[in-house]
Amino acid sequence: xxxxxxxxxxxxxxxxxxxxxxxLERLCNATxxxxxxxxxxQIVIEEVKPFADEVKVDKLGNVxxxxxxxxxxxxxxxxxxxxxxxxxxxxxxxxxxxxxxxxVGGIDERQLPGKAVLVGREHLPGVIGAKPIHQTTAxxxxxxxxxxxxxxxxxxxIGDKVKPGDRATFATRFEVLGYSVRAKxxxxxxxxxxxxxxxxxxxxxxxxxxxxxxxxxxxxxxARVTAYAFNPDMAIALDSTPAYxxxxxDDEDENVRYNTRLDAGPAIYxxxxxxxxxxxxxxxxxxxxxxxxxxxxIRQPGGGGTDAGVIHRxxxxxxxxxxxxxxxxAHTAASIARLDDWANTLSLLYRALGRVSPELLAGDR
Amino acid sequence: xxxxxQKLVETPGPSGFEYQIRDVIREETxxxxxxxxxxxxxxxIARKGAKGEDGxxxxxxxxxxxxxxxxxxxxxxxxxxxxxxxxxxxxxxxxxxxxFMSGTRGVIGMDGLxxxxxxKLEDLFIDVGAANKEECPVKVGDVCGFERPFTDLGKxxxxxxxxxxxxxxxxxxxxxxxKSTPHEVxxxxxxxxxxxxxxATTAAFGVDPDVGFAVDVTxxxxxxxxxxxxxxxxxDGPAIKVRDSSFIADPRVVDWMVRTAEEAGIPYQxxxxxxxxxxxxxxQLTRGGVPAGCVSIPCxxxxxxxxxxxxxxxxxxxxxxxxxxxxxxxxx
Numbered sequence: 237x238x239x240x241x242x243x244x245x246x247x248x249x250x251x252x253x254x255x256x257x258x259x260l261e262r263l264c265n266a267t268x269x270x271x272x273x274x275x276x277x278q279i280v281i282e283e284v285k286p287f288a289d290e291v292k293v294d295k296l297g298n299v300x301x302x303x304x305x306x307x308x309x310x311x312x313x314x315x316x317x318x319x320x321x322x323x324x325x326x327x328x329x330x331x332x333x334x335x336x337x338x339x340v341g342g343i344d345e346r347q348l349p350g351k352a353v354l355v356g357r358e359h360l361p362g363v364i365g366a367k368p369i370h371q372t373t374a375x376x377x378x379x380x381x382x383x384x385x386x387x388x389x390x391x392x393x394i395g396d397k398v399k400p401g402d403r404a405t406f407a408t409r410f411e412v413l414g415y416s417v418r419a420k421x422x423x424x425x426x427x428x429x430x431x432x433x434x435x436x437x438x439x440x441x442x443x444x445x446x447x448x449x450x451x452x453x454x455x456x457x458x459a460r461v462t463a464y465a466f467n468p469d470m471a472i473a474l475d476s477t478p479a480y481x482x483x484x485x486d487d488e489d490e491n492v493r494y495n496t497r498l499d500a501g502p503a504i505y506x507x508x509x510x511x512x513x514x515x516x517x518x519x520x521x522x523x524x525x526x527x528x529x530x531x532x533x534i535r536q537p538g539g540g541g542t543d544a545g546v547i548h549r550x551x552x553x554x555x556x557x558x559x560x561x562x563x564x565x566a567h568t569a570a571s572i573a574r575l576d577d578w579a580n581t582l583s584l585l586y587r588a589l590g591r592v593s594p595e596l597l598a599g600d601r
Numbered sequence: 602x603x604x605x606x607q608k609l610v611e612t613p614g615p616s617g618f619e620y621q622i623r624d625v626i627r628e629e630t631x632x633x634x635x636x637x638x639x640x641x642x643x644x645x646i647a648r649k650g651a652k653g654e655d656g657x658x659x660x661x662x663x664x665x666x667x668x669x670x671x672x673x674x675x676x677x678x679x680x681x682x683x684x685x686x687x688x689x690x691x692x693x694x695x696x697x698x699x700x701f702m703s704g705t706r707g708v709i710g711m712d713g714l715x716x717x718x719x720x721k722l723e724d725l726f727i728d729v730g731a732a733n734k735e736e737c738p739v740k741v742g743d744v745c746g747f748e749r750p751f752t753d754l755g756k757x758x759x760x761x762x763x764x765x766x767x768x769x770x771x772x773x774x775x776x777x778x779x780k781s782t783p784h785e786v787x788x789x790x791x792x793x794x795x796x797x798x799x800x801a802t803t804a805a806f807g808v809d810p811d812v813g814f815a816v817d818v819t820x821x822x823x824x825x826x827x828x829x830x831x832x833x834x835x836x837d838g839p840a841i842k843v844r845d846s847s848f849i850a851d852p853r854v855v856d857w858m859v860r861t862a863e864e865a866g867i868p869y870q871x872x873x874x875x876x877x878x879x880x881x882x883x884x885q886l887t888r889g890g891v892p893a894g895c896v897s898i899p900c901x902x903x904x905x906x907x908x909x910x911x912x913x914x915x916x917x918x919x920x921x922x923x924x925x926x927x928x929x930x931x932x933x
Contacts, residue, residue, distance in 0.1 A: 492674045492682045506742035512617030534741045536673045538684045553641030553803030601643035
């Protein structure tokens with residue numbers, strides 16, 4: 237069991253204490269399904285305003301925060317974290333007061349039946365109904381339940397309080413479980429919380445351009461325009477990525493596709509489907525981690541994508557990379573992640589930003 | 602020109618890791634260009650000429666990256682699992698040789714190869730001869746290209762990365778032969794084409810051209826049982842692209858290319874490619890839109906370790922491009 241002391245980052249800079257956990261809790265418990273990020277946006281604005289030189293909300297709903305450094309030759313570093321989460325959208329009310337819905341973002345429909353949900357901006361509690369085992373046959377239980385046959389049941393006639401287009405999320409409440417957290421939407425409230433902390437504690441050698449983006453889960457839509465607006469010298473997408481570090485149960489003797497592992501530190505990206513990370517930035521982050529003795533892992537190259545996918549292709553090109561906090565069971569009702577991995581992510585970014593100078597980008601990619 | 606081609610095809614440069622091939626191209630272009638620069642995504646941009654009264658700013662894009670592999674896991678016994686960079690066909694992987702950017706060599710192996718069954722990438726692994734994980738010099742995230750020597754068959758040439766080093770060679774040769782031009786020509790040796798035209802996208806924004814075209818390979822339809830209908834054949838001349846699945850060439854650009862080839866008596870063929878895309882799309886869709894096209898080199902066995910092109914097609918492509926860039930451009 238880890239103690240409170242070991243949960244702290246090892247170099248006495250940024251710590252995960254009660255304030256940080258409180259912030260993460262508020263962020264995770266808020267609802268911000270892609271396209272309706274209002275609740276998280278309000279928290280972000282309230283948190284960063286005292287520390288920022290400028291706070292703007294753009295036409296897509298992204299929050300653009302500028303914090304200027306001191307001295308000459310400051311590199312303009314963009315950090316992006318998406319405010320939105322995967323979720324559900326109401327499409328139709330049926331006569332029996334049950335609501336038909338669709339998914340927003342990538343959700344495996346098999347894990348929906350029986351989940352408690354919160355619907356609309358008023359967080360009306362409900363459930364995605366499932367046929368009880370009493371009434372099903374063994375044959376029936378082998379089949380996947382189709383999304384088109386699922387309904388959200390709010391338990392009462394709520395009149396016109398719920399309309400087509402209203403969002404719904406899983407009702408999971410944030411909990412600290414020893415050295416872990418369990419919550420919905422850690423993808424990407426980890427990134428949002430990290431970026432808020434970095435705005436509160438910013439190395440002065442850089443201009444920090446923070447983008448809290450919308451609509452990442454439906455195709456990196458918000459980040460595209462934030463990168464155009466900021467036109468930074470370099471960029472980092474802060475996200476959360478799956479950890480599938482579980483034992484293998486088939487005939488393979490070694491799990492070779494885990495993406496990331498819990499307890500192994502921040503996941504640094506070399507390549508995903510949307511971005512090939514800038515080599516100079518990979519070196520900068522891994523070197524920082526090694527010098528500062530911060531654990532890190534290289535996320536297994538392959539699928540997936542982050543806001544970096546659109547940021548790096550903006551204008552005449554922006555050197556970009558992604559860093560993620562690993563979490564098990566991403567895009568389900570509840571993820572599990574390690575507080576230490578988050579602390580080390582925060583620590584790595586803080587230290588790495590402190591080392592940024594024009595020389596970092598002086599050579600060719 | 603064949604020695605240049607050999608040097609280009611034998612230098613590794615998978616998408617995103619073009620630093621070695623870029624150095625080779627920089628060396629070849631530096632003495633002939635007015636200015637050479639590298640953009641944020643690693644594309645090399647060699648400018649020749651200034652925009653005169655009758656001139657335009659022209660972007661010529663030949664991607665310098667190639668498909669390759671990236672290590673995803675080193676197992677306890679030192680075998681390397683990998684993922685693809687760009688469109689890698691597992692069918693042509695087994696038994697192949699790879700060269701890591703660090704210089705480490707390896708072979709691609711597989712267990713349980715069943716007759717008549719196509720392997721998946723997950724079934725394959727790279728063996729660098731390491732006895733175990735600790736001795737394996739390759740780390741997760743390390744990159745390799747396929748290794749296969751250049752083969753000169755006389756009329757035809759074969760190599761692992763004719764896609765698209767043959768076009769890089771053509772662009773270099775055109776730059777060398779282009780004595781005078783009314784245009785400001787930007788020869789872009791773009792990065793990351795194989796993963797989605799990424800380098801050309803940002804290079805086009807930076808160059809902001811008046812007109813542009815890609816130079817790339819295309820399929821040829823002259824093999825025994827071509828899987829897609831293609832009118833192109835090796836030896837019938839460079840192909841002027843009408844459309845591919847990524848963009849429809851600007852008809853004025855097609856017309857300009859056809860007119861130029863006919864006036865100069867350069868053989869050409871028209872190309873409609875139903876599956877595949879090129880930097881032409883990235884140029885066309887940049888900023889407020891740009892008239893764009895593509896000159897293609899017919900190529901057999903694309904994305905295999907043995908891509909074949911015709912030597913005369915290459916020579917005729919050089920002639921066509923020199924002609925296109927030497928005179929005022931009238932798009933109508």
